[in-house]
Amino acid sequence: MPKIKSPRKPRARSKKTPVPRLTAQEIIKLLGPSYGPFEHARRLDPAEEVVFTILSQHTSDTNSERAFHRLMEEFGSLEAVAQGDVERIAQAVNIGGLARIKAPRIKRVLNLILEKQGNLNLTFLAEMPLKEAKAWLRELPGIGPKSAAVILCFSLGMPAMAVDTHVHRVSKRLGLIGPKVNADNAHDILEAMVEPQEVYPFHVALITHGRRVCKAPRPRCAECVLAFGCPSRDLFLAPAKTA
Numbered sequence: 001m002p003k004i005k006s007p008r009k010p011r012a013r014s015k016k017t018p019v020p021r022l023t024a025q026e027i028i029k030l031l032g033p034s035y036g037p038f039e040h041a042r043r044l045d046p047a048e049e050v051v052f053t054i055l056s057q058h059t060s061d062t063n064s065e066r067a068f069h070r071l072m073e074e075f076g077s078l079e080a081v082a083q084g085d086v087e088r089i090a091q092a093v094n095i096g097g098l099a100r101i102k103a104p105r106i107k108r109v110l111n112l113i114l115e116k117q118g119n120l121n122l123t124f125l126a127e128m129p130l131k132e133a134k135a136w137l138r139e140l141p142g143i144g145p146k147s148a149a150v151i152l153c154f155s156l157g158m159p160a161m162a163v164d165t166h167v168h169r170v171s172k173r174l175g176l177i178g179p180k181v182n183a184d185n186a187h188d189i190l191e192a193m194v195e196p197q198e199v200y201p202f203h204v205a206l207i208t209h210g211r212r213v214c215k216a217p218r219p220r221c222a223e224c225v226l227a228f229g230c231p232s233r234d235l236f237l238a239p240a241k242t243a
């Protein structure tokens with residue numbers, strides 16, 4: 001791979017200047033010093049991760065974490081949640097928002113898993129081909145491509161690329177995906193750009209960059225180490241000085 005260099009204070013390019021496109025591998029390498037090391041650490045048991053992803057829909061990480069901890073404090077186990085009263089579940093997760101939708105969904109999903117498997121142990125998914133494991137999870141209500149990828153990647157260490165709003169936005173700005181590609185379709189496209197062992201670093205690099213630098217609506221292009229290879233930076237930077 002050629003040596004990658006980033007100018008210190010980027011300005012918008014002249015229209016004639018071609019923009020070098022960065023590969024996924026170059027992006028991981030450039031963002032590694034700031035956001036790495038990208039070491040995978042299992043967050044939750046897979047069934048817990050299923051519940052956590054439902055709680056994290058349309059709310060902040062902080063609120064979903066609080067809601068999850070309150071739920072577990074209240075019931076003690078997911079098996080008890082599955083047997084629990086929906087109103088009591090809703091009260092426990094209220095801090096996460098949309099409790100009237102999330103509480104019945106959590107109960108239903110847990111009972112569906114129990115019906116299918118006889119228990120809440122989802123570690124068998126790690127033995128399945130990635131595509132089949134995704135499909136199995138996506139049959140559960142409220143589990144879309146992002147949630148399925150989060151569960152498989154974060155809990156089971158599988159090479160599933162999760163595309164949230166940050167990953168989607170940064171990928172579009174960097175030209176990794178086309179401007180009309182939606183987040184659902186971006187999962188397979190971005191996942192195919194990297195080797196399985198690079199999926200987690202790629203996800204963490206992009207999501208962290210989106211949170212810290214490539215923000216919506218005002219990205220900090222002047223301090224972005226990817227600016228020299230970003231086709232979108234000229235939309236946000238001051239124009240280049242002409243002689």
Ligand code: SF4
Binds near residue numbers: 220233
């Ligand atoms: S140059 Fe700007 S738009 Fe491009 S990745 Fe960096 S912060 Fe985002």
